[in-house]
Amino acid sequence: MSTDMKKQIDKLEAIKWIATGTLITAALMRGLGINTLDIALSMFGGILWTGAAIAMKDKPLITVNAAMMLALVIGIFFQFF
DSSP states (O other): OOHHHHHHHHHHHHHHHHHHHHHHHHHHHHHTTOHHHHHHHHHHHHHHHHHHHHHHTOHHHHHHHHHHHHHHHHHHHHHHO
């Protein structure tokens, strides 16, 4: 494995762990009733996971994260408008 490929894999792993931590934090915020922060963190984590899924060409992960972000956008619309 080339050094460049290893760097790309390491970067992707970092993005996946940051996204995972962000989504866990978002769930905690939801549990604590901090809904605005929950939505923002969920969107950020979803964007990161969607990017990682696209990089991995993982269609199920792309689908679940795209659907999650659509649900969050709908939720934002109903919450604020």
